[in-house]
Amino acid sequence: MRDNLKQQIERLKAQNATYVDVRWYPYEETNYLLMWNGNLKSTVAAKESGIGVRVLYQGAWGFSASSDLSNLSAVFDKAFENAKAAAERVTFPVRLAEKDSIVARFDSPVLSNPFDISLEEKVSFLRDLDAKLNQTNVFQRQSDLNFVRKQIIFLDSEGSEIEKNIQEVFSSIAVTGLDEEGNMHDRKFILPRQGSSRGWESIDRDLFNENADRIVKELNQMLKADQCPKDDRSVILLPGIMYLQTHETIGHALELDRILGYELAYAGGSFVTLDDFGTLRYGSEKLTARADATLINSPGSFGFDDDGVEAQNNLLIDKGILVGAITGRQMVEEANAKAKREIFSGSSGANRATAFYRVPIERMTNINIDPGSDGTLEDIIKNTEKGIVLDGDRSWSIGSNREQFHFGTEMGWLVEDGEITDVVKNPTYRGSTVKFWNSLTAVGDESTWRVHFVDNCGKGQPNQIMQLGHGIPVCRFDNVRIGE
Amino acid sequence: MKEKILQTLQDLRQYALSKNYEVTLSYHEEDSYLMRFANSAISLNTNEHLIRLEITAYQDKKRASYELITDLNKLDEMKAGIDTAADMVQYAQPLNYQPTIPIYEASYEDDSAFDINLAEMSSEDKLEFINQAVDGLETDKIKLSGIFSSGANTFALINTRSPHTLYFKSSDAQITLVLAHETLKWEVTAEQSAWNKSNLEAENLHNELAYLIDRYENDQPQQLPLGTYDVVFGPAATAEMISFMNWIAFDGGLMKRGFSFMKEEQIGEKTLSTQFTLSDDAAHLDTFPFKRDLMGLERDKTQLFKEGVFKGFIWSQDDADEFNQIATGHTVPHKSLVVEPGNMEINIIQELASKPRDKDILYVPFLHYMNIVNPSKGIVTGSSRFGALLLKKDGSIIVPYNVRLTHSLLDIFGDKIAWLSNERVAYNVSNSYGARNPTAIIVPKFMKVNDLEISHSNDSY
Numbered sequence: 001m002r003d004n005l006k007q008q009i010e011r012l013k014a015q016n017a018t019y020v021d022v023r024w025y026p027y028e029e030t031n032y033l034l035m036w037n038g039n040l041k042s043t044v045a046a047k048e049s050g051i052g053v054r055v056l057y058q059g060a061w062g063f064s065a066s067s068d069l070s071n072l073s074a075v076f077d078k079a080f081e082n083a084k085a086a087a088e089r090v091t092f093p094v095r096l097a098e099k100d101s102i103v104a105r106f107d108s109p110v111l112s113n114p115f116d117i118s119l120e121e122k123v124s125f126l127r128d129l130d131a132k133l134n135q136t137n138v139f140q141r142q143s144d145l146n147f148v149r150k151q152i153i154f155l156d157s158e159g160s161e162i163e164k165n166i167q168e169v170f171s172s173i174a175v176t177g178l179d180e181e182g183n184m185h186d187r188k189f190i191l192p193r194q195g196s197s198r199g200w201e202s203i204d205r206d207l208f209n210e211n212a213d214r215i216v217k218e219l220n221q222m223l224k225a226d227q228c229p230k231d232d233r234s235v236i237l238l239p240g241i242m243y244l245q246t247h248e249t250i251g252h253a254l255e256l257d258r259i260l261g262y263e264l265a266y267a268g269g270s271f272v273t274l275d276d277f278g279t280l281r282y283g284s285e286k287l288t289a290r291a292d293a294t295l296i297n298s299p300g301s302f303g304f305d306d307d308g309v310e311a312q313n314n315l316l317i318d319k320g321i322l323v324g325a326i327t328g329r330q331m332v333e334e335a336n337a338k339a340k341r342e343i344f345s346g347s348s349g350a351n352r353a354t355a356f357y358r359v360p361i362e363r364m365t366n367i368n369i370d371p372g373s374d375g376t377l378e379d380i381i382k383n384t385e386k387g388i389v390l391d392g393d394r395s396w397s398i399g400s401n402r403e404q405f406h407f408g409t410e411m412g413w414l415v416e417d418g419e420i421t422d423v424v425k426n427p428t429y430r431g432s433t434v435k436f437w438n439s440l441t442a443v444g445d446e447s448t449w450r451v452h453f454v455d456n457c458g459k460g461q462p463n464q465i466m467q468l469g470h471g472i473p474v475c476r477f478d479n480v481r482i483g484e
Numbered sequence: 485m486k487e488k489i490l491q492t493l494q495d496l497r498q499y500a501l502s503k504n505y506e507v508t509l510s511y512h513e514e515d516s517y518l519m520r521f522a523n524s525a526i527s528l529n530t531n532e533h534l535i536r537l538e539i540t541a542y543q544d545k546k547r548a549s550y551e552l553i554t555d556l557n558k559l560d561e562m563k564a565g566i567d568t569a570a571d572m573v574q575y576a577q578p579l580n581y582q583p584t585i586p587i588y589e590a591s592y593e594d595d596s597a598f599d600i601n602l603a604e605m606s607s608e609d610k611l612e613f614i615n616q617a618v619d620g621l622e623t624d625k626i627k628l629s630g631i632f633s634s635g636a637n638t639f640a641l642i643n644t645r646s647p648h649t650l651y652f653k654s655s656d657a658q659i660t661l662v663l664a665h666e667t668l669k670w671e672v673t674a675e676q677s678a679w680n681k682s683n684l685e686a687e688n689l690h691n692e693l694a695y696l697i698d699r700y701e702n703d704q705p706q707q708l709p710l711g712t713y714d715v716v717f718g719p720a721a722t723a724e725m726i727s728f729m730n731w732i733a734f735d736g737g738l739m740k741r742g743f744s745f746m747k748e749e750q751i752g753e754k755t756l757s758t759q760f761t762l763s764d765d766a767a768h769l770d771t772f773p774f775k776r777d778l779m780g781l782e783r784d785k786t787q788l789f790k791e792g793v794f795k796g797f798i799w800s801q802d803d804a805d806e807f808n809q810i811a812t813g814h815t816v817p818h819k820s821l822v823v824e825p826g827n828m829e830i831n832i833i834q835e836l837a838s839k840p841r842d843k844d845i846l847y848v849p850f851l852h853y854m855n856i857v858n859p860s861k862g863i864v865t866g867s868s869r870f871g872a873l874l875l876k877k878d879g880s881i882i883v884p885y886n887v888r889l890t891h892s893l894l895d896i897f898g899d900k901i902a903w904l905s906n907e908r909v910a911y912n913v914s915n916s917y918g919a920r921n922p923t924a925i926i927v928p929k930f931m932k933v934n935d936l937e938i939s940h941s942n943d944s945y
């Protein structure tokens with residue numbers, strides 16, 4: 001098969017295609033189980049295989065994908081035809097940043113393969129958890145397991161040949177309850193990164209049991225709590241919401257395709273301009289953010305991106321100053337040309353496709369915030385006069401250029417004079433991105449840092465759902481409007 | 485092709501029967517084309533031809549599914565998939581209710597919303613359509629973004645309870661054009677949804693874009709003061725809010741799970757404006773309808789709200805099974821939601837702008853990135869985007885920076901509704917996540933809602 005694919009690439013090159021690549025998925029398998037109030041609502045396994053072909057011709061992209069591998073020529077020809085049609089409307093001919101041609105292999109670190117674990121054992125895990133969650137005042141309880149494994153063979157016309165064997169593990173539990181007025185409240189636990197491998201060994205029963213008890217207890221506190229006040233105060237974001245803040249107002253805002261206007265038809269643009277790189281004070285000096293695709297054990301770590309560029313660890317924001325972006329090969333060339341200076345020295349290795357039938361676009365890897373020197377969560381609370389500790393994502397809405405946002409969280413704990421006083425329900429906060437990050441006044445130490453996994457980031461047309469990670473510490477921001 | 489699909493399903497059914505399995509089989513085929521524009525160029529021209537087979541095996545109260553992306557030549561792979569599902573179901577846990585397997589009493593076919601000319605429209609024709617729609621509107625600074633998404637969608641179903649089949653085929657197009665200023669960052673849009681090629685009209689799109697560009701080029705932008713405004717929503721904004729209702733208002737299963745702002749005791753009560761009537765009506769081809777649901781039930785028109793009165797919840801088969809209700813024909817990939825028109829003769833933006841008014845009107849064509857703040861109260865939030873206008877009472881027009889609205893749907897569709905347009909449009913809300921599932925909601929062209937507060941006002945676009 002590889003030889004046949006190489007021949008097809010050579011055939012299109014001989015017909016004057018500028019660049020050709022193919023991603024062949026011999027298989028992608030998923031296994032998803034959902035337990036809801038004691039009912040095993042979903043017991044699903046899925047399998048797909050196919051190829052996606054990308055052709056660059058006279059500065060324009062064509063793509064075609066098929067699960068039918070009996071006629072490879074037809075898929076390659078269709079991609080080429082699509083590129084030729086696209087070449088009828090070109091304004092900035094696509095150029096690809098230089099890269100090394102690589103022959104390599106990447107394997108996700110796995111000790112115990114989840115696909116070797118029996119369905120019985122998985123069901124028993126969920127059944128036990130469901131029983132554990134079935135406590136006083138729990139109206140709805142959910143637990144799920146989601147495993148993915150895929151093999152991807154990447155070949156391109158520049159001589160790269162990369163094999164990736166990717167494994168993913170996602171799991172979460174959630175409870176909801178109704179308060180006196182019948183309003184719903186929820187609390188959840190999403191399995192964060194555990195150690196350095198991502199197999200069945202991540203599914204630690206003790207960890208889930210401990211967190212099941214915690215979320216039920218917190219839900220019960222919330223059901224009796226007062227409404228979140230509407231005022232201005234410091235917000236102390238725990239990882240369960242800090243990940244979302246980072247995701248929406250750093251991650252998406254720094255995707256170079258958005259900055260260059262490639263998402264205006266759908267997801268939106270970015271307030272960031274090319275002039276901002278190297279100068280914009282994005283946040284306070286306490287803010288250092290990076291895109292780290294080399295972090296071991298995360299869905300944002302994949303060895304090589306779908307341009308065939310090796311995973312990297314790059315600074316995005318250095319002590320508050322904007323220095324980098326999330327990029328693939330195409331966008332860095334266009335950005336440098338449009339800025340008339342070399343902002344980017346090459347691709348940052350973040351061009352990713354979600355399936356064989358989708359085209360790669362700039363995607364987050366692990367968008368992380370470095371831990372700081374403001375101590376533990378307890379230290380930060382102790383040093384806060386009037387604040388609120390927030391955790392859990394409940395709703396998120398953000399302006400199309402990522403300039404202003406409104407986030408609802410699951411739970412809030414008011415802080416007065418360095419101490420937690422009351423739990424409040426329906427906490428929300430809002431702000432403007434740059435002003436908000438510049439009000440960052442405390443960054444927790446290593447003890448507060450977690451890697452939170454995201455399995456549902458949507459972008460692009462046709463839409464692609466991507467998996468990634470966020471390594472984040474507890475952070476405090478001052479003068480934030482809450483309760484709206 | 486239809487014959488081959490149905491024959492394959494029959495063969496697979498025979499295979500399942502020979503092994504004494506109880507299964508349902510759902511075949512989905514998409515032929516998807518998407519031409520995407522950015523920076524006035526075609527940034528991507530793509531097509532995907534994908535065939536998905538979903539096999540669900542049942543064993544008394546147990547159920548398990550196996551899904552594969554395959555092709556019709558791989559009968560052995562599909563049979564192996566049936567074996568896998570049948571194997572999995574042994575280890576599933578029984579549900580605490582009996583899941584229904586439908587018995588199709590006769591075969592049913594519907595391709596009334598299929599137009600081969602649209603499904604197979606060439607790249608050249610699409611590009612020509614787009615070029616007409618933006619003719620003369622692009623400049624060095626004003627750049628075109630957008631999509632021309634089109635394709636064909638086929639569903640076919642069978643199960644071991646009967647040899648009859650369901651077969652649905654439709655074609656669809658979703659066109660979104662955005663003209664955005666490269667440095668000032670304003671953006672205006674015009675969109676169209678169609679199930680057949682002859683419905684495509686580049687001229688309407690051109691007129692709307694030309695008008696909005698003229699405003700945005702010539703009127704001063706302004707950060708709006710916070711406060712209360714009379715708001716006119718365009719079809720995109722109204723359709724987006726209706727799709728949130730589809731989620732958290734009248735879905736019986738979600739109501740039972742606490743994820744709804746309507747309660748059982750409100751059935752028969754007036755909860756929204758008397759001007760508001762919402763139905764699920766598969767008679768509208770513009771909605772790419774399913775005239776039968778996947779259980780084989782006929783999908784008669786269902787009234788959800790009639791003149792503000794809540795008519796009741798809808799029940800998919802699985803929810804009906806779980807909560808002891810009668811399924812209402814809503815086990816479908818998407819519904820056909822239709823809002824009744826009003827009587828205001830304002831149907832294009834120019835008419836709205838030129839109509840004398842005694843108060844300022846904020847025109848919000850589009851709500852970006854809406855989300856649910858509180859499902860129990862129906863509170864949603866979203867930002868204006870794509871060509872908002874402040875129509876001053878003195879007749880002048882200001883182009884506002886984007887604003888955020890955070891409100892309960894009970895409020896927005898409640899007594900604050902001032903009027904609805906007397907003409908309607910099908911607004912395409914397809915999201916292209918996963919499998920192709922073209923969806924459109926029919927809404928009045930404009931809906932005026934008085935006294936809505938804006939909770940945040942941007943100081944730039």
Ligand SMILES: [Zn+2]
Nearest residue numbers: 247252457458
């Ligand atoms: Zn995202």
